[in-house]
Amino acid sequence: MIVDFHTHIFPPEMIADRARFMAGEDWFTHLYGDPAARMAGAEELIEEMDRAGVDKAVALGFPFRSHDLCARSNSYLAKAARSWPGRIIGFANANPKAAGALAEIEHCLELGLKGIGELVPDSQGFDLADAGAIAPLADLAAENGLPMLIHLSEPVGHSYKGKSRTTPEKGYALARAFPALKLVFAHWGGGLPFYELMPEVRRDLAGACYDSAASPYLYDAKIFKVAVSLVGHKKILFGSDFPLLSPERCRREIEAAGLSPAEMKAILGGNAARLLEGDCGEPA
Ligand SMILES: [Zn+2]
Numbered sequence: 001m002i003v004d005f006h007t008h009i010f011p012p013e014m015i016a017d018r019a020r021f022m023a024g025e026d027w028f029t030h031l032y033g034d035p036a037a038r039m040a041g042a043e044e045l046i047e048e049m050d051r052a053g054v055d056k057a058v059a060l061g062f063p064f065r066s067h068d069l070c071a072r073s074n075s076y077l078a079k080a081a082r083s084w085p086g087r088i089i090g091f092a093n094a095n096p097k098a099a100g101a102l103a104e105i106e107h108c109l110e111l112g113l114k115g116i117g118e119l120v121p122d123s124q125g126f127d128l129a130d131a132g133a134i135a136p137l138a139d140l141a142a143e144n145g146l147p148m149l150i151h152l153s154e155p156v157g158h159s160y161k162g163k164s165r166t167t168p169e170k171g172y173a174l175a176r177a178f179p180a181l182k183l184v185f186a187h188w189g190g191g192l193p194f195y196e197l198m199p200e201v202r203r204d205l206a207g208a209c210y211d212s213a214a215s216p217y218l219y220d221a222k223i224f225k226v227a228v229s230l231v232g233h234k235k236i237l238f239g240s241d242f243p244l245l246s247p248e249r250c251r252r253e254i255e256a257a258g259l260s261p262a263e264m265k266a267i268l269g270g271n272a273a274r275l276l277e278g279d280c281g282e283p284a
Pocket of ligand 1: 118150151152186187213
């Protein structure tokens, strides 16, 4: 089974008139202010999945600062998951600082959403290392075995849209504050896997996974073999960051990475299946 763990879809009204949703949303404006920046809905995601031979995709909305926009996006994700059962797995988003965040996520679980994310602290205006801010959502996720997917960025290297100030040490602080949380650090955790060579860091990150979203834009394809040697193949998830990149291109990159069949099988879908059942991060 092939699972793309990191895709983004938008409700039709946001795609039709994106400018209407930009007030107070600096990150959204930064990423999608250019009309050429592609936005996609569930139908296009399914088409791309079919083209790439992807069985299931985790569909994320956008990390809006506005509680109402998160809620609107969540209802669309729930509808998409209902329309393509077993193919689209929706995750819920909410601004942890919003008064209604916890109630919104609880509502989303009733609607059939299966995780939380992608949280982007720089977009939503909170500090990932501030355990108090995220505690209600983190506790809910930990209690229910829900994966929580977080955008992390590398502290070095070239600048690009989407590069945030939420770097590996913030993700590490979160993992230490909530040891029972099933964390997925997006974009290779901004380089966090390297620090798992330190025994205490490895222990603290036992429950964390890393997705490969946008990898071709960030890293040499060697990263797949390197990351397997750092954290083991059971902690790595195939993610494309569709519509930024096609699942087809990202899948091909993994298949050409020189991994063993067992490693490839785990990364392309086995780990995702386990994680979505609430079990991630067993020792490799
Ligand atoms: Zn991201």
